[in-house]
Amino acid sequence: MPKSSSKTARSIATGLFRDVLAPKHRTLFLPQFLAAKAQETRWAGTDRDKAHSIVIEWAKLADTGALNHKETALDGDFLERIFGQALGYK
Secondary structure (H helix, E strand, O other), X not given: OOOOOHHHHHHHHHOOOHHHHOOOOOOOOOHXXXXXXXXXXXXXXXXXXXXXXXXXXXXXXXXXXXXXXXXXXXXXXXXXXXXXXXXXXX
């Protein structure tokens, strides 16, 4: 069986199966802009490091399946940790 190429994948994505293969939602953050903003020196320091560790903690929980509960059961903790502690919203 021949290997599929990216050209083949693109033609399928624009053809018969485009609705199935199309992304289900738009990206929340554009990676190139996020990377550029992350390099700004105003974000450097202990606050950024603390926020980064909180977000990494949640990413690990998601990867291990520990967040596979009803979303409403996690809302309070998520809002407090991500928006309150990591991003500094009061």
